[in-house]
Amino acid sequence: MPPPADIVKVAIEWPGAFPKLMEIDQKKPLSSIIKEVCDGWSLANHDQFALQHADSSNFYITEKNRNEIKNGAILRLTTSPAQNAQQLHERIQSSSMDAKLEALKDLANYSRDVTFAQEFINLDGISLLTQMVESGTDFGDMLSFTLTAFVELMDHGIVSWDTFSVAFIKKIASYVNKFASDISILQRSLAILESMVLNSHDLYQKVAQEITIGQLIPHLQGTDQEIQTYTIAVINALFLKAPDDKRQEMANILAQKQLRSIILTHVIRAQRAINNEMAHQLYVLQVLTFNLLEDRMMTKMDPQDQAQRDIIFELRRIAFDAESEPNNSSGSIEKRKSMYTRDYKKLGFINHVNPAMDFTQTPPGMLALDNMLYFAKHHQDAYIRIVLENSSREDKHECPFGRSSIELTKMLCEILKVGELPSETCNDFHPMFFTHDRSFEEFFCICIQLLNKTWKEMRATSEDFNKVMQVVKEQIMRALTTKPSSLDQFKSKLQNLSYTEILKIRQSERMNQEDFQSRPILELKEKIQPEILELIKQQRLNRLVEGTCFRKLNSRRRQDKFWYCRLSPNHKVLHYGDLEESPQGEVPHDSLQDKLPVADIKAVVTGKDCPHMKEKGALKQNKEVLELAFSILYDSSGQLNFIAPDKHEYCVWTDGLNALLGKDMLSDLTRNDLDTLLSMEIKLRLLDLENIQIPDAPPPIPKEPSNYDFVYDCN
Secondary structure (H helix, E strand, C coil): CCCCCCEEEEEEEECCEEEEEEEEECCCCHHHHHHHHHHHCCCCCHHHEEEEECCCCCCECCCCCHHHCCCCEEEEEEECHHHHHHHHHHHCCCCCHHHHHHHHHHHHHHCCCHHHHHHHHHCCHHHHHHHHHHHCCCCHHHHHHHHHHHHHHHHCCCCCHHHCCHHHHHHHHHHHHHCCCCHHHHHHHHHHHHHHHHHCHHHHHHHHHHCCHHHHHHHHCCCCHHHHHHHHHHHHHHHHHCCHHHHHHHHHHHHHCCHHHHHHHHHHCCCCCCCHHHHHHHHHHHHHHHHHHHHHHCCCCCCCCHHHHHHHHHHHHHHHHHHCCCCHHHCCHHHHHHHHHHHHHHCCCCCCCCHHHHHCCCCCCHHHHHHHHHHHHHCHHHHHHHHHHHHCCCHHHCCCHHHHHHHHHHHHHHHCCCCCCCCCCCCCCCHHHHCCCCHHHHHHHHHHHHHHHHHHHHCCCHHHHHHHHHHHHHHHHHHHHCCCCCHHHHHHHHHHCCHHHHHHHHHHHHHHCCCCCCHHHHHHHHHHHHHHHHHHHHHHHHHHHHCEEEEECCCCHHHCEEEEEEECCCCCEEEEEEECCCCCCCCCHHHCCEEEEHHHEEEEEEHHHCHHHCCCCCCCCCHHHHHHEEEEEECCCEEEEEECCCHHHHHHHHHHHHHHCCCCCCCHHHHHHHHHHHHHHHHHHHCCCCCCCCCCCCCCCCCCCCCCCCCCCCC
């Protein structure tokens, strides 16, 4: 007969004694269990003892986390968190350097445990550590352990970041310059600066005064990727928290210090793989850089502003100056107006009389005009060729440069999500945007030439404008997915994606997803659809049984914690629990501490309806995280919150949970799977297989030939 669910069999260690095997009744108070253990070893004052896991974590067992104890676990009887905190508080103030170093090492280890951290913080331990840092007497390992303990204690979110003095900030900032060779001190110092900036507006201002971009740049030129990652994280934090009026100023400083080329040389093109965290920080920097365009993107043109009107005059001058009449200035005003109107029509503006009116829509606002001027000045030959080429075509076949540029700028802003906050989960940076100081403008220049080329290939007329824009968007998106390493490589990718090639790709995809619409076929589809849906349902449930590793998002992303969730094989219980690191393969059920019966689930909610998405945070409330968030609601107020690693896992889990609750599976993935499987099944059923014996087993693989003389080398 199996033991009751509330009984856990464990081994308990005590220094100098044989471990005890005992059964813990989870219904009994923890204090009475500790008293029972102490009595077995004849130890008095049981209230000064506690139990902790005897693994590498050494975490204390409390009433809150005691349900995590598993059968066969090894526990250790040790001093209580309060007493341990008191002892360490005294030991780190020891006059003996060796004793102090050992105490700080222990403190750095124990501070990862929130139970110990709370007790140490109650003794004003954070203030003691900051005083030790401010005194400036500690160096080397001693300072490294002090900063590590500080970072771990602050990570629990118990103490506000607003409480630290300018002297402490100055000291931490000085370490960034002073200890460039001491990796551990430098790493902790950068982590502290990043957290200060992200968690407190007042501290942002103080840190911004103490640390300069020039002081951070040298750390990017080293070979340690972790230091480079922390350095870019600090730059991103300063960028993100800077007031709007300071952000452009900071971007100018980054340009002066050649941050982009340093990152390109020492990070992106370094002879080593870029890890996920570095990819995320590069993505954040890319997003924040492009977000500088938001102001121009949302600025309408003022038709009365002469400086803005002069930009349009300049576009006309560059395109038509060579063919202008030499005595233009002496002509009548009416004649000049007529000539300007004719030229603006050739330039492809919608409003020929007053083209300024074309730039009153936001987005793209003035950003479109900026792009056009950049193209005209920096790629003058291509600009003149496009304008003159189209002005010599028939009216209905000309590709309107002005209108195209405005719509293309708007499209590029949508593709690059200009104005949106960076996602917490995304690593999608593009190396090519780090190869040029004006990468967005160069991106536009390549794409406007592509648009003109595609227009010619499609032999489009003005009625086909939207169709052309759709094809161009598809060409750009397909080229971007290959992650070209430079703008030239992006350009060559687009050369291979001509309109003819896009048609071939579309035709191929259409054949793969061919959908017969005749009545008998529709009836057949209706008949076999329930079977296919059941197949998809079983696949989703099987995936839930395999389980998925999810990440816990917190304020300091590099200290990510993982947790795993999987469905029991009988589909009755969800097992979940925390992990030290991302697992390789499946995690067994018995290693997951917590359970949630499927029968207790009341609802599954997604996106903004999730409890954890209603919290306010600098990077929480953004579109991408919202699209990956879902929650299980159970009991009266219980909730299990998820952020899926990607869209595919999100669809699998929301479908699987809805299937468990007897609801329809409504995800995009289910729709795609249903279409694909239905199409395959119908094609199979329509095959003429009369008198053809289909074997049960696949045919044997033929033996390798004795020689390969029949192979012809085309090279």
